[in-house]
Amino acid sequence: MSSNDNMMQSKNFFASLFDFSFSSFVTLRFIKVLYVIFMVLAGLIGLAVFITFASQGGVSILIALILAPIAFFLYLLIYRVLLEFIVVIFRIAENTSIMASNSKPPNG
Numbered sequence: 001m002s003s004n005d006n007m008m009q010s011k012n013f014f015a016s017l018f019d020f021s022f023s024s025f026v027t028l029r030f031i032k033v034l035y036v037i038f039m040v041l042a043g044l045i046g047l048a049v050f051i052t053f054a055s056q057g058g059v060s061i062l063i064a065l066i067l068a069p070i071a072f073f074l075y076l077l078i079y080r081v082l083l084e085f086i087v088v089i090f091r092i093a094e095n096t097s098i099m100a101s102n103s104k105p106p107n108g
Helices: 001-018 031-053 059-102
Strands: none
Touching: 031 059
């Protein structure tokens, strides 16, 4: 992608951001950023689970080594499904508006 394309996308992003008719969606443009934020959050949750169990000592460290990755992947899966659901809803809206604009009114 050239710098010209990046400038066009950023203009389109800011134009969409201040589009009061809501004819274009901003959500699909920054969903990747949200996923990265959720990945970090899931990592912090996994780390918190590990620290909580590991601070007890003994066998709890072994339990922490098992539960922390499970917690990480579980939360990551939940966030991923949530974001995919949001993307699907917005894609349905986009495709529906395209179909509506392409349809011709009936003669009669």
